Amino acid sequence: MVDLNDILAAQERIKEHANRTPVMTSRTIDRLTGCKVFFKCENMQRGGAFKFRGALNTILLLNDEERSRGVVTHSSGNHAQALSLAASMLGVKATIVMPENSPKVKVNATRGYGAEIVFCKNNVESRVQTANRLVEEHGFTMIHPYNDERIIAGAGTAALELLQDHAPLDAVFAPVGGGGFLSGTSIAVKGISEDTLVIAGEPEKADDAYRSVRDGKIYPSVNPNTIADGLRTNLGDITFDIIRRHTDRIVTVSEEEILNAMRLLLERMKLVVEPSGAVSLAALLKISGDLVERRVGVLISGGNVDLDPFFRSYHE
Amino acid sequence: MVDLNDILAAQERIKEHANRTPVMTSRTIDRLTGCKVFFKCENMQRGGAFKFRGALNTILLLNDEERSRGVVTHSSGNHAQALSLAASMLGVKATIVMPENSPKVKVNATRGYGAEIVFCKNNVESRVQTANRLVEEHGFTMIHPYNDERIIAGAGTAALELLQDHAPLDAVFAPVGGGGFLSGTSIAVKGISEDTLVIAGEPEKADDAYRSVRDGKIYPSVNPNTIADGLRTNLGDITFDIIRRHTDRIVTVSEEEILNAMRLLLERMKLVVEPSGAVSLAALLKISGDLVERRVGVLISGGNVDLDPFFRSYHE
Structure with a gap:
């Protein structure tokens, strides 16, 4: 079972190569939410x-x-890029199984970091089967994108840094897809400050984690056609176990609420975020009435979004 | 004549309401330039x-x-928004003359902050004439977008903060349009550290400042059809006088070089910038061979860009 010490050890292990990412604030969003975010x-x-x-x-x-x-590994994109980059930095060969409808920007970036890509169908079974076949055929070491204690401990270092820099916080928001980020976040947060709420944001169109925690069993993610492409996966047994114990609430948000949060982040905060990266803010915006005047952390999970439609407007 | 004390006084005056903006770094851009940026x-x-x-x-x-x-005032956009916001915060009525082809996002934002907008033709004469007429008819107080010592002193506080936080720097890059930002920057930089180079970036398609400094006289900006809409104006007598004395070099950049710098800022640094805001980086990328292993400051002037083409891609 992952605990705070594993996350602290991961922080020490990765600090030479990983960015200690910045923490930003916004007068506009503080005004909209009534919180200090x-x-x-x-x-x-x-x-x-x-x-x-x-x-x-x-x-x-x-x-x-x-x-x-x-x-x-198999990944819709961000874990693919991350593993490709980390592997190439350390001289390890990486092969990535990606769904055939993965965003082009993520496919290109993954390839750009040096990994070999094997495409599969756009469902969880195809991903897993294809990756397992490659393990059998080539003897590769499987690195699951989220249902792995080492992945979870690494993911928890983001919330750890946030708390090291800005504690005390009354609540921390993270998105949930497969649950690796939320698991690491909830262990870091509760390990440092038991009273701090851990709140997840999840797309309504991929609300399997919400239903899984509610009913006490893991549901598969069926046809999750949300724009938040990083959150289409379902929980694993390890992440489910951590999340049901340490997460206080899962807030589901509509596609429109995700886009609205994304617009605030891009237009007002000037941050490029991907749809999945805006889901935590969408959740805060939805329930901010419960957190008036509180100090709130919001984890923006990623920013790998296809900007070609934007740049095309300069060539018209 | 504006000096460092005016900029220090401006910093004290505005600090309650203005953001002390963050300073970011990028391993990718350090690697591309060979500098610490x-x-x-x-x-x-x-x-x-x-x-x-x-x-x-x-x-x-x-x-x-x-x-x-x-x-x-008259402004292609950012000064318009800024004056509208500052005026409304202090309970002052603002009227803004904007060229009829100003980016919609800037027009809407200016109106959103409470100013009244009067449109004019897309050239410098029309802007100035329209603003002067409004002064005569209504008795408004004219606030020039750049050729004004108070504007220049305020603009200089950005470079001042950068040096306060990250000195020593070997060079500081700023874009030049009307020259207010470059004037304030050069006075702040040279006032603190005479040996630090002040280098301007300017679009080739609006290279009036480059030619003006070279030839010792102010050229008008004729049909400046660059995508860097914030840099289409020409120098004023005050900014020209400061720039010719305190700026070490003006580097002109092509439209493609501007877009390339913009792509790096959006895709790799995840910062939303407007074309004018990427011109300083475009200039650094062009001459980085002269600054190998140096500590370099780059001022990103703004991020008010029309994101509708990007968001439309989520509704297709």
């Missing part, structure tokens, strides 16, 4: 998302034999 | 650009009679 900008992490923390922590924990076999 | 993020200033500093400083220096008459 601290945004932890994991969109500015290497590879463009918090995922680099867990990927790097995990590869650093592999032994020589595991590294020499090369690593494999 | 510090980005001063005025895109995160209130109103989305450095302009708020000068507008606020100027309104705070008006006497009661001048304030009661209301203020007027």
